[in-house]
Amino acid sequence: MPVPQSLDPSYIPRHVAIIMDGNGRWAKRQRKPRLFGHKVGVDSVQEIVEYAGEWGVEVLTLYAFSTENWKRPADEVGGLMGLLKNYLQQELTRMLKNNIRLTCIGNILKLPADVRETLQATMQETAGNDKLILNLALSYGGRAELIRGIQNIAEEVCSGKLSSADIDEKCIDSHLYTVGLPDPDLLIRTGGEARLSNFLLWQASYAEIYFTDIMWPDFREEAFRNAIAEYQSRERRFGKTSAQIKSG
Ligand code: FPP
Numbered sequence: 112m113p114v115p116q117s118l119d120p121s122y123i124p125r126h127v128a129i130i131m132d133g134n135g136r137w138a139k140r141q142r143k144p145r146l147f148g149h150k151v152g153v154d155s156v157q158e159i160v161e162y163a164g165e166w167g168v169e170v171l172t173l174y175a176f177s178t179e180n181w182k183r184p185a186d187e188v189g190g191l192m193g194l195l196k197n198y199l200q201q202e203l204t205r206m207l208k209n210n211i212r213l214t215c216i217g218n219i220l221k222l223p224a225d226v227r228e229t230l231q232a233t234m235q236e237t238a239g240n241d242k243l244i245l246n247l248a249l250s251y252g253g254r255a256e257l258i259r260g261i262q263n264i265a266e267e268v269c270s271g272k273l274s275s276a277d278i279d280e281k282c283i284d285s286h287l288y289t290v291g292l293p294d295p296d297l298l299i300r301t302g303g304e305a306r307l308s309n310f311l312l313w314q315a316s317y318a319e320i321y322f323t324d325i326m327w328p329d330f331r332e333e334a335f336r337n338a339i340a341e342y343q344s345r346e347r348r349f350g351k352t353s354a355q356i357k358s359g
Contacts, residue, residue: 112165124296126170133302133326146190151328164243178252199233210242216288217251253312260286297342301327
């Protein structure tokens, strides 16, 4: 699967982050239980991971479960955890074959022990892979991530390891779950809502944001290609003027 002709292969976003929204509504429209939407959503995950790797995306971060999602009915939470565990077990062979490394961000201590163990085993087994980082946000919240980072920085200041003057962007980056990863270039939200929902609040400062009405179970190759094409058509100025950017 080479990079499609409609995309510029030299300007593929390094890091794509996705809020996979709309599974429940997609299922409801078909008079099916919400979990059916999540199940078909896993098929979208498989497809998008495959294309991301083939097209040269380096990091794909998927918002699979937020800190707020724990408030959902227990059967939905349990169903999502089951889907996650199955996905990891079923995809290991493909991750190894396709040189995909699995990482995660979030408070994974809150995950059920069997899911956490499968996750940790998959991360270990794929640790040597380097084509695509598939980074799952699990029990993740941007504010909780910032609180944890700030607490760690405060402890280091109190113990004398760090001085307050050392606190800069690099320092904060290095105290977040995403340490070592590039910031997202493109942030996609499916499902028709236009908000960030506590996702990568610090890291997405300069991300191009792409909202689409397509529900996550329907978000497949063409929709992903269109999102990247839109990214490629935008001018990223990072606070500078258009003329400054064009003069290099
Ligand atoms: C949001 O849709 C989606 C989620 C809360 C879960 C996303 C999970 C998956 C796609 C499957 C498991 C993930 C992996 C990585 C295997 P929603 O339920 O909020 O939809 P709604 O807004 O229509 O109710």
